[in-house]
Amino acid sequence: MVFILDTVMCIVTTMPQTKVPLSKRERTARRLTLCLMTEEKQRRPRPSVPYGPTAKTVAEGVQKMRKRRQLTIYELSALLKKAGRPITPSAIAKIERGERRVDVDDLMALTTALGVSPAALLLPLKDSPHQSIEITGAGEVPADVAWEWASNERSLPLSSGDASEAELGYQLHSLPPGRRYLRSRPVGRAVEALRRDVDRVVEISQRSQSRHPSEFADRLAAARLSLGRLEAELARMEAEREEFDRSSREELERLRQEAARLVEEQSRGGGDDGAGVD
Numbered sequence: 001m002v003f004i005l006d007t008v009m010c011i012v013t014t015m016p017q018t019k020v021p022l023s024k025r026e027r028t029a030r031r032l033t034l035c036l037m038t039e040e041k042q043r044r045p046r047p048s049v050p051y052g053p054t055a056k057t058v059a060e061g062v063q064k065m066r067k068r069r070q071l072t073i074y075e076l077s078a079l080l081k082k083a084g085r086p087i088t089p090s091a092i093a094k095i096e097r098g099e100r101r102v103d104v105d106d107l108m109a110l111t112t113a114l115g116v117s118p119a120a121l122l123l124p125l126k127d128s129p130h131q132s133i134e135i136t137g138a139g140e141v142p143a144d145v146a147w148e149w150a151s152n153e154r155s156l157p158l159s160s161g162d163a164s165e166a167e168l169g170y171q172l173h174s175l176p177p178g179r180r181y182l183r184s185r186p187v188g189r190a191v192e193a194l195r196r197d198v199d200r201v202v203e204i205s206q207r208s209q210s211r212h213p214s215e216f217a218d219r220l221a222a223a224r225l226s227l228g229r230l231e232a233e234l235a236r237m238e239a240e241r242e243e244f245d246r247s248s249r250e251e252l253e254r255l256r257q258e259a260a261r262l263v264e265e266q267s268r269g270g271g272d273d274g275a276g277v278d
Helices: 002-013 024-043 053-068 073-082 089-097 104-114 118-122 143-150 163-174 177-184 186-207 213-277
Strands: 132-135 139-142
Touching: 053 089, 053 104, 053 118, 053 132, 073 089, 073 104, 104 118, 118 143, 132 143, 139 143
Parallel strands: none
Antiparallel strands: 132 139
């Protein structure tokens, strides 16, 4: 019934765009055709916007984190409004269904309201090297590597090119000065390697040693090796410091002796001049 009324109203309001005289029946038929075409166009579903894998991950992440925080859509909307980035409850529902895009400001506001880091929405919460994560622009990446990249610990592996050059470029362009300096020092790299190895040991231990005995042993050995490297680097730094202190003390003693010699020479020179005047 509604469709019929809409069609009738459309026939009444539509004017034919032609200069050729038409009969009343032809004009009515043309108006009816135009109205039916308009109605069909309005009812036709809009083509869906193509979403990449990261957009889908964000949509799933928002819903999971909201439920973990035991927040309703309305409560999350209120938090976003309070934070100065209002998103209506219906818009949040569309985000979770993957029907609304999330721009970078929305993403930051959502992570703030949910009390998580941006990585918690951009990546699935899995970091086993046996799992993979699809990242827009990078394809399938090992889950642990993806999280290290998102945590600003390393670059993503490239299919081609020099890996060391890529890592250098990553450190140069991705890290602030303080972190870049630390990462460039051997001790900083040793600390990072040890931390990663210890993380792997803990992860495998939690998954059950009985199922992965060889992997656990390998990771434990790698962690011990990293610890040995760190201890060696710290010992080297300590030796360098002691050598620097020793050299500094020797240099300071030399300067003192030189200063004493100059004072002595000046003293002798002053005495000779005084004797000549008398």
